Amino acid sequence: MPVSFGMALAVNPEAKQKFSMLPDEKKWQIVSGTHAVESREQMRRYVENIITAY
16 A cells, blocks of 8 residues: 555545455555555545545
């Protein structure tokens, strides 16, 4: 898991909880998507999207 993704999850408990409840296949899809994220702000939005998308 990329460090920036882990940090973004750490400051967003709701997203962290939803992510932890996902099946492993979906987690890998989300983690794979983080490789296209280029900034801290994009990562924050990416993690926030976990709340609404799942």
